[in-house]
Amino acid sequence: SKESLQNRSDLKLSVSRSTDNDFLFCLGRAVGVGDCKDKLKSHLRQRFSRVSEGVAKAADSASLTQFYTELYITESGTSEVNQDHEVRHIENASRRPAAPETTITCEDIFKPHQHSPEAIRFVLTKGVAGVGKTVLTQKLSLDWAEGRAHQDLQLLFPFTFRELNMLRDTQFSLVGLLHHFFSPSKDLSSFQQLQVLFIFDGLDECRLPLDFSGTPVLTDPTEAASVHVLLVNLIRGRLLPSAQLWITTRPAAANQIPAECISMVTEVRGFTDLQKEQYFRKRFRVQAAVVISHIKSIRSLHIMSHIPVFCWILSTVLQRLLEQTDEPELPRTLTQMYVYFLVVQAKVQNIKYHQGSVADLHWTPETREMVESLGKVAFEQLQKGNLIFYECDLSECGLDAAAASVYSGVFTQVFREEPGLYQDKVYCFIHLSVQEFLAALHVHQTFINTGVNLLEVKPPSIFTRAFRRKSDILQRSAVDQALQSPNGHLDLFLRFLLGLSLPTNQRLLQGLLTQTGSDQTNQETVKYIKQKLNEKNLSAERSLNLFHCLNELNDHSLVQEIQKNMREGQLSTYGNMSPAQWSALSFLLLSSDSDLEEFDLKKYQRSETALLGLLPVVRASTKVLLIGCGLSPHICGPLASVLSSSSLTHLDLSHNELQDSGVELLCSGLKSAPSALSLSSVIGCGLSPHICGPLASVLSSSSLTHLDLSHNEIQDSGVELLCSGLKSTPCRLETLRLSACLVSERGGAALASALSSASSHLRELDLSFNHPGPSAELLTALQDQHPLLFVRLDPGGERWMLPGPRKYSCEFSLDLTTAHKCLLLSEDCQTVSRVTDEQQYPDHKERFTYFPQVLSSSSLQGRCYWELEWSGEKLDIAVSYRGIGRGVEKENEFGKNDQSWNLWIDKGKYWECHNHKRTSEIMYASSNRVGVFLNSEAGTLTFYQVLSGGQLSPIYSFSCSFTEPLFPGYGLYIPGSSLSLVKLT
Numbered sequence: 001s002k003e004s005l006q007n008r009s010d011l012k013l014s015v016s017r018s019t020d021n022d023f024l025f026c027l028g029r030a031v032g033v034g035d036c037k038d039k040l041k042s043h044l045r046q047r048f049s050r051v052s053e054g055v056a057k058a059a060d061s062a063s064l065t066q067f068y069t070e071l072y073i074t075e076s077g078t079s080e081v082n083q084d085h086e087v088r089h090i091e092n093a094s095r096r097p098a099a100p101e102t103t104i105t106c107e108d109i110f111k112p113h114q115h116s117p118e119a120i121r122f123v124l125t126k127g128v129a130g131v132g133k134t135v136l137t138q139k140l141s142l143d144w145a146e147g148r149a150h151q152d153l154q155l156l157f158p159f160t161f162r163e164l165n166m167l168r169d170t171q172f173s174l175v176g177l178l179h180h181f182f183s184p185s186k187d188l189s190s191f192q193q194l195q196v197l198f199i200f201d202g203l204d205e206c207r208l209p210l211d212f213s214g215t216p217v218l219t220d221p222t223e224a225a226s227v228h229v230l231l232v233n234l235i236r237g238r239l240l241p242s243a244q245l246w247i248t249t250r251p252a253a254a255n256q257i258p259a260e261c262i263s264m265v266t267e268v269r270g271f272t273d274l275q276k277e278q279y280f281r282k283r284f285r286v287q288a289a290v291v292i293s294h295i296k297s298i299r300s301l302h303i304m305s306h307i308p309v310f311c312w313i314l315s316t317v318l319q320r321l322l323e324q325t326d327e328p329e330l331p332r333t334l335t336q337m338y339v340y341f342l343v344v345q346a347k348v349q350n351i352k353y354h355q356g357s358v359a360d361l362h363w364t365p366e367t368r369e370m371v372e373s374l375g376k377v378a379f380e381q382l383q384k385g386n387l388i389f390y391e392c393d394l395s396e397c398g399l400d401a402a403a404a405s406v407y408s409g410v411f412t413q414v415f416r417e418e419p420g421l422y423q424d425k426v427y428c429f430i431h432l433s434v435q436e437f438l439a440a441l442h443v444h445q446t447f448i449n450t451g452v453n454l455l456e457v458k459p460p461s462i463f464t465r466a467f468r469r470k471s472d473i474l475q476r477s478a479v480d481q482a483l484q485s486p487n488g489h490l491d492l493f494l495r496f497l498l499g500l501s502l503p504t505n506q507r508l509l510q511g512l513l514t515q516t517g518s519d520q521t522n523q524e525t526v527k528y529i530k531q532k533l534n535e536k537n538l539s540a541e542r543s544l545n546l547f548h549c550l551n552e553l554n555d556h557s558l559v560q561e562i563q564k565n566m567r568e569g570q571l572s573t574y575g576n577m578s579p580a581q582w583s584a585l586s587f588l589l590l591s592s593d594s595d596l597e598e599f600d601l602k603k604y605q606r607s608e609t610a611l612l613g614l615l616p617v618v619r620a621s622t623k624v625l626l627i628g629c630g631l632s633p634h635i636c637g638p639l640a641s642v643l644s645s646s647s648l649t650h651l652d653l654s655h656n657e658l659q660d661s662g663v664e665l666l667c668s669g670l671k672s673a674p675s676a677l678s679l680s681s682v683i684g685c686g687l688s689p690h691i692c693g694p695l696a697s698v699l700s701s702s703s704l705t706h707l708d709l710s711h712n713e714i715q716d717s718g719v720e721l722l723c724s725g726l727k728s729t730p731c732r733l734e735t736l737r738l739s740a741c742l743v744s745e746r747g748g749a750a751l752a753s754a755l756s757s758a759s760s761h762l763r764e765l766d767l768s769f770n771h772p773g774p775s776a777e778l779l780t781a782l783q784d785q786h787p788l789l790f791v792r793l794d795p796g797g798e799r800w801m802l803p804g805p806r807k808y809s810c811e812f813s814l815d816l817t818t819a820h821k822c823l824l825l826s827e828d829c830q831t832v833s834r835v836t837d838e839q840q841y842p843d844h845k846e847r848f849t850y851f852p853q854v855l856s857s858s859s860l861q862g863r864c865y866w867e868l869e870w871s872g873e874k875l876d877i878a879v880s881y882r883g884i885g886r887g888v889e890k891e892n893e894f895g896k897n898d899q900s901w902n903l904w905i906d907k908g909k910y911w912e913c914h915n916h917k918r919t920s921e922i923m924y925a926s927s928n929r930v931g932v933f934l935n936s937e938a939g940t941l942t943f944y945q946v947l948s949g950g951q952l953s954p955i956y957s958f959s960c961s962f963t964e965p966l967f968p969g970y971g972l973y974i975p976g977s978s979l980s981l982v983k984l985t
Contacts (some may be wrong), residue, residue, distance in 0.1 A: 039184030116322020127268030130309035203249035337501025363511035375442025440496035499552035533580035543583035582613020633662030639670030654683035689718030696725030719747035748775025834972035859965030872977025
């Protein structure tokens, strides 16, 4: 009808107008966003195109693009908190051998990766103070503003927690907060569905109560709330779900953000060695080679120069010293470095504000007062853990805002004032290390001037002050307090405090410090530190810092003693070294340029004391060999703590009586190990089925790819527990060795089931020397179905179900043609005795003519075990290649060459010897019966004491690649001694 036609026409017109209105709205919004984007880019270009390096004054600023040096950024994988002192964090990172890591550039930080193809919403970047996190956020902001990168973003809003802290008691909507900080955004009333990036720099400086469990939910960007409520809901993804976030923090605060909110964790490592050199070549055109060479020669400076701001401090000092003379005395310790830095700043302000010259006295009454006041602030805020301060913090230290502004204007490069919105100000030292140095200076000055020890909780009386103004009293209490700190927060402070006691450093601060340093006082402190180093309960990390302290005190005696023993090849025969000496060796190894990729404890000494002292070296290594080192379950706790924070990829603990209790402790470290541990061997460690539960948990929660449990009696029940881990989806195990583990049909069937599961990554299974019975057919069938899978079942059979190595018993006779003429063999050639008179043996080219030795008539290969009884002293129980020399040369004695491996028995003790190297005694002989187990394929040779009842107690285990057939051999040096082979049934 005509009416219906009119209605249709009106409807079409209405839809058309509605569509036009939506289009106009979207067009207007797009124009508004584009306008805001242009203004915001202009604002950020003005804000970040020129920034300060180390200093805060605009007059000293430089082009960010010009001085920016690319930083080393890696994908960290975890936001787990690290409470260690940040200098220790840098030292540990600098020692790690180069390993494959995912490196990231500033341009790619929000780009999806191969292993994480989904869009990245939230990046958490951690890094120590001064490593370059703030400059990195400024560089990304400037790159966006200048159109070089991240152009997919429509808007970018960089905040700092320093600014947000000032709004703690103020309420804003999210839209209002953006308008408050970024005036170009005021033209927009909604930010929904826009590609927005929020940057929040300095989570560790946050004083807002970020409560992720109790904060109310907020989804409306126009609803007002406290700033911390906005932040929590923005991080949770409730406010502006489409927005991206980037938060930076020091490591200690990284766990404040729930892990489920974070898409990716990255770490700014500062400068690599190459980036360091690039930085110094930019700063020093002519003398760059001299500067780089000096830094490389001083380990402490070399390590600290991974931090960009320290490179700036270093450059400031070296530039001034190199300008003064052709052959300057460059700083060689951290204390000396910071003393020079303070002197340089004092001279600069003297010239700038008092018209002085370079040669003038640089400590005026005004500058002394300033340094004392800044030292008080540094110390009191350090005790509270504050790196940034507000006016209320300064007033608690007796410093008003006016004086603080003056100090920041004079000592610009030491203490700086940063303006916030509406004239609010934030104060900080340019780096944590500068704060720690000034804090140490304040404590030192206070003690010398007043006798008050600020490190003591209870102040001393006037009477005791008069008798306690000796520097070593202060130094001892500082050492004690630093050692009590579990995370080393006073480590660097202690180094500075002790370094300030040196007369050479006090002379540099003449006019500021009273000269009190004396060699006698410092020697008392050195003696006290050495006493502490010998305390058994001292952690390895604490020991290392005490060696840094000795370095600051210019005492190198312990290290030089160890160097001498290493040069003379006496380290392994040095007897029972003290804990201090092992710590000295650890410090020496970590301070050298030697390759620490592989650590083998046997190179030093096979003992738990040695391992405890060398744990920092273990932490720095990727391959750790602890085979047959006489370790017990007690060592596994300390070792587990190292595993959880190292870059270890290969760990071999075979042939140590660790037992279930020890390996269970290790499992906790293996589960939390940050690196991909590829190989873990615990062959012959006295394990039972019980341990397979914790091991299964490791398999289901770590990236372990190789596990060798051979020669442990884990049996079918243990294998079934392991299979629960093998079947779990996260399990990445590729190689499992269960040779000689008493596995029968039930265990074989469990393994066949695990291998057939869809989640299995296993590529190699060793079940040799077991008796899987009919289940072997199932495993063989699986191998046929999966060409990439290799299953080893031979040899197999019931005979291999006997416990212990006796299942490999073998028989052989001694070869009369090799016997020295002072050796008498029994008719069956199973016993050899040392006699006084030479026997009438015919000459033979195989006969030993000088050393009283004898070899077996047949060689041994594969897995072989034999036992013998001995009597007398000075006896050799060895295995040797056939080609060992027979003449008078010293190298022809068992163990004195690279062709034989020897257990030496003398005075009721055992020693091991190979290739001229003999350790201190391994243990006392509690039995006159020795078992020998050779596994030539695995490259192991293990000696056991056979105790009453037949139990086997490991004496020593050699590990090497045997390239020829091996012959048992014996040496008898004292008449009346004898050795007899024991027939095993």
